[in-house]
Amino acid sequence: MNDTKVPDTATTTPAGTVVRGDSTESIHWARKAARVFTDRLSPAPDPALAETLVLVVSELVTNALRHGGGRYTLRLSAGPRTVTAAVSDPDPALPRARTPDLDGVAGGFGWHMVRRLTEALTVTPGPGTGKTVCARLAR
Template sequence: MIVSKVTDSSAPAPTVVRGSSHASIHRAREATRAFTDQLSPSPDPALADTLVLVVSELVTNAVRHGGGRYTLELSAGPSALTVAVTDPNPAHPRERTPDLNGGTGGFGWHMVRDLTNDLTITPGPGPGKTIHGSLPR
């Protein structure tokens, strides 16, 4: 489910996406692209691509490791694009050595950490957690 509110362009309303399946990961990417497309001024295409990648990694991890469902919130300010992904699992992401040969992953959390600023993890709501990150505009 995608929820988007329209307000003045100086402070666009957050875009919220909820998902609970692997198919919803694609919808989260599409919603992120639509979010960046409606911003004024438009972010640099490389920044928009980076935001889509960060969202993809965070919602994929939420589906795979975070309890199978998530809420994604995207927002923008004059100096940053922000992403917050909430899932029902209180466990923080863990770093693991990327699997270069077996295809079992291990790249996502490293990428998210490298691509975002001010990456934080907060408890809740309920038993879960929210991962917040920002990308400078």
């Protein structure tokens, strides 16, 4: 039997998590995957970070479904100092900030919120003809 001990100062992360979706029901699974992902990180992140990641994931996959071609691939990863959510969709059009609808009918809050909640936010071409939005949060 091999009893390997991990030092208290070590940081471990679960294997990268990938979720694919093509319906509004899949938003629930993306949120759940983000929660499970942060629950498995060691050391455990601050609960506020976990909730922020869930919110950012929810907004990014919702935007991919609504404005990015109707499907997405979510990749979650973590390093010693960051947690990253990368959402790919088939539409090459860059995300754009819209004027929020204060009557609550047409939305427009998501991209503004994601930009404020993340440490870094990048948009890169691909895969294929689409794009990937990568949101990094400080751990």
